[in-house]
Amino acid sequence: MSHVSIRRGWKAVALAAVVSLGMAACGNDASSGGSSDSGGGELSIGASLPLTGDFSEPGSAAKQGYQVWEALTNENGGLLGNQVKMVIKDDASNQNTVVTDYNALISQDNVDLLLGTFSSLLNLPASTVAEKNQMLYVEPAGGSPDMFSRDYQYLFFAQQATADKQGLVFADWVKNLPADQRPKTAAYPTLDDPFAAPNVDGIRQVLEEAGIKTVYKTTYAIDTKNFDSIVAAMKSANPDLVVHGATFEDGVSLTRAMLKSGWTPKMFYETSTPSFADQYVKAIGEENTEGVMYAVSYSPEADTPGNKEFVAQYKKMFGQDIPPEDAADAYAAAEVMQAAVEAVGSIDDQGKLADWLRANTVPTILGDLSWDETGAPESDFLIGQWQKGTAEIVLPPDVATADAEVGWHPGS
Amino acid sequence: MTELVQTLVLSLLVGGVYALVASGLTLIFGVMRVINIAHGAFLILGAFITYKLWDQLGLDPLVGVVITTPIVFVLGWVIYRLLVRPIRNAPMSSTVLLTFGLALVTEGVMGFIWGNDSKSIRPSYVDQSYHLGDIFLPKAQVYGGVLAVLILATLWLILTKTWLGRAIRAAASNPASAELVGIKVTSVAAVVFGLGLAAAGAGGAITGVLYTFVPGSHYAWIARLLAIVVLGGLGSLEGAVLSALIFGIAETVTAVYISPAWATAVPYAIVFAVLLIRPQGLLGTRLRDDAVAA
Numbered sequence: 001m002s003h004v005s006i007r008r009g010w011k012a013v014a015l016a017a018v019v020s021l022g023m024a025a026c027g028n029d030a031s032s033g034g035s036s037d038s039g040g041g042e043l044s045i046g047a048s049l050p051l052t053g054d055f056s057e058p059g060s061a062a063k064q065g066y067q068v069w070e071a072l073t074n075e076n077g078g079l080l081g082n083q084v085k086m087v088i089k090d091d092a093s094n095q096n097t098v099v100t101d102y103n104a105l106i107s108q109d110n111v112d113l114l115l116g117t118f119s120s121l122l123n124l125p126a127s128t129v130a131e132k133n134q135m136l137y138v139e140p141a142g143g144s145p146d147m148f149s150r151d152y153q154y155l156f157f158a159q160q161a162t163a164d165k166q167g168l169v170f171a172d173w174v175k176n177l178p179a180d181q182r183p184k185t186a187a188y189p190t191l192d193d194p195f196a197a198p199n200v201d202g203i204r205q206v207l208e209e210a211g212i213k214t215v216y217k218t219t220y221a222i223d224t225k226n227f228d229s230i231v232a233a234m235k236s237a238n239p240d241l242v243v244h245g246a247t248f249e250d251g252v253s254l255t256r257a258m259l260k261s262g263w264t265p266k267m268f269y270e271t272s273t274p275s276f277a278d279q280y281v282k283a284i285g286e287e288n289t290e291g292v293m294y295a296v297s298y299s300p301e302a303d304t305p306g307n308k309e310f311v312a313q314y315k316k317m318f319g320q321d322i323p324p325e326d327a328a329d330a331y332a333a334a335e336v337m338q339a340a341v342e343a344v345g346s347i348d349d350q351g352k353l354a355d356w357l358r359a360n361t362v363p364t365i366l367g368d369l370s371w372d373e374t375g376a377p378e379s380d381f382l383i384g385q386w387q388k389g390t391a392e393i394v395l396p397p398d399v400a401t402a403d404a405e406v407g408w409h410p411g412s
Numbered sequence: 413m414t415e416l417v418q419t420l421v422l423s424l425l426v427g428g429v430y431a432l433v434a435s436g437l438t439l440i441f442g443v444m445r446v447i448n449i450a451h452g453a454f455l456i457l458g459a460f461i462t463y464k465l466w467d468q469l470g471l472d473p474l475v476g477v478v479i480t481t482p483i484v485f486v487l488g489w490v491i492y493r494l495l496v497r498p499i500r501n502a503p504m505s506s507t508v509l510l511t512f513g514l515a516l517v518t519e520g521v522m523g524f525i526w527g528n529d530s531k532s533i534r535p536s537y538v539d540q541s542y543h544l545g546d547i548f549l550p551k552a553q554v555y556g557g558v559l560a561v562l563i564l565a566t567l568w569l570i571l572t573k574t575w576l577g578r579a580i581r582a583a584a585s586n587p588a589s590a591e592l593v594g595i596k597v598t599s600v601a602a603v604v605f606g607l608g609l610a611a612a613g614a615g616g617a618i619t620g621v622l623y624t625f626v627p628g629s630h631y632a633w634i635a636r637l638l639a640i641v642v643l644g645g646l647g648s649l650e651g652a653v654l655s656a657l658i659f660g661i662a663e664t665v666t667a668v669y670i671s672p673a674w675a676t677a678v679p680y681a682i683v684f685a686v687l688l689i690r691p692q693g694l695l696g697t698r699l700r701d702d703a704v705a706a
Contacts, residue, residue, distance in 0.1 A: 052519060053628040056528035093628065192673060220672035223632045225623055228422045228550070229667035229675070236415065248530055249624045259539035260550040276530075283532035283624055285539070 043082040046111030048101030053093025058326040065330025102129040120144035120194035136350040140333035144194035148374040158333035159297045160379035166295040167203040175210035183240030187216035190245030200245035227257040235263040244270040252283040268408035269293045275325040288410040289386035296384040298328035299393045307365040332364040414546045425553040427660025432560035434640040434652040436611030442647030443584040443604040449511040452630030453518035458616020477617045484613025488606035522627040556618035643683045645696020
């Protein structure tokens, strides 16, 4: 072999290694599906999740939720007498990749059932793939109202309320506070995101109608790094209440920017970020969490069907006492799909599964879930608050683990 | 007036860090004509190493730069020898593909080792600021900005005042002639690749304190960094510094005086506008078609 050909061979090997390692890094662990709904076989359930990229944090938690459901379902005899196998792909938080993934799950992996991905951004295109293929699509985290304005027949959202209604319990609580505690002004910074923005808008509309003046309102792009400028503007407006539409990194960054500026509002509500338990505490410091309020779909303390088993299995598999909200939401989505399959007794016509869900209420670890004609849920969301380093459920009062307290007290 | 001063101060602090990270990217291109798509991934790698040093050993993240930077330098040197050098004479698209693959692999390896959950580095001063009247100067940004300037100054001194710097500049402007006068261009290129990645690693130590990060955070960084070095002129260190400051100011001023929604778009609009007038960037020179790769 000549010197030249050796060098070419080496280049080819190097490139092949990089490409293959890159593909491995993308985290696909797909396997071929094999189906049986008559028992004794294996049912494959496909999902694509953002295991890398911007949404890797909640996407990884959602994967854990699906894995816990897979383990517990198989432990309890499977689905329609079949063992279940999750086939999970990594969409890298990319809308194009998620479409490719769901098409591949259906046409190449031949999965029997689908479960949804994380975020409205990704569920919007992914649910279209499922709809075109007439497959049930229960998704754990895509609460944008835009999801349910398309008259889809196979789409269901496995949380208590869509994004525009998730903060309404909080807004009602604020507007009914005694006059001396009620904020007079509010600011509404939000991520340009189909989940976060409607959540904040829903709260703003209620509070504006109640006479709480909006003194600052802005939307920022997903790749915003510098939040000091937003905080400088809020500091000038000096609102009593800040309602922040966030995912995780932006929520942490804005909170830290407020702390650095030496200005903090009297009350602080933030979507999503404070529900990340340990990671939230590590990111902003436990001393800065006191009084922060947020909408949340799940409580590890809740006395809902199967919740204790879920918490115990999660700890067994992943070594943590408190499952993240996104893991619980994914588990609940799988519970909803499971309930429909078991009630109908077959997966051949998935339109029947969808019809059954529209007509019935499903008990899950999040509580009872039911849906309207569009697949949008019809229940009340929970409101959480950090108190003395613990995430408590404070609203609605009938499921609260602690009383709601007025005020954010960073540094306490 | 206070708001304007506050805005400009914050802009310059952000721009200083951008300048440090972009300097490595432009240095690598200047000498090797390699567009290193993996640059953002090595910035995040620097942040992860810093996080571990802080979390496990309690080492201040900005002091940790003295450990992070050499580690990433050695890694860069090895990567050049093993992966980049064999395809140096291939078309530029090959090195883009290679470094893109390298970015994906690095992201995957970081996720495998450290997980995909978000990390935050919180030294004691992270939420504190200096206050000058109504102006606040976040301590982490001040320290990070000063450190970035120090590292940039060191890099500039290396490039302009040392034999290695002269060798690097010679290899960049005419590799064939540099070989003729005894410069081992391949060795110089390996050192430059290491230095370039080391700058990214040092930048990672600083940005890790300022922002939370996950392995996939590199995508947002590489887009920003490429825009900065293109605006400054590919291969121009001074151009990268100037461009980074412009980028930082454009982002912050837009967020304050127009809307945060436009804060990430306006700097790119400036890049387009400048390139229409000066395709080679602010301080760049037109590329020589006859340049020979090392």
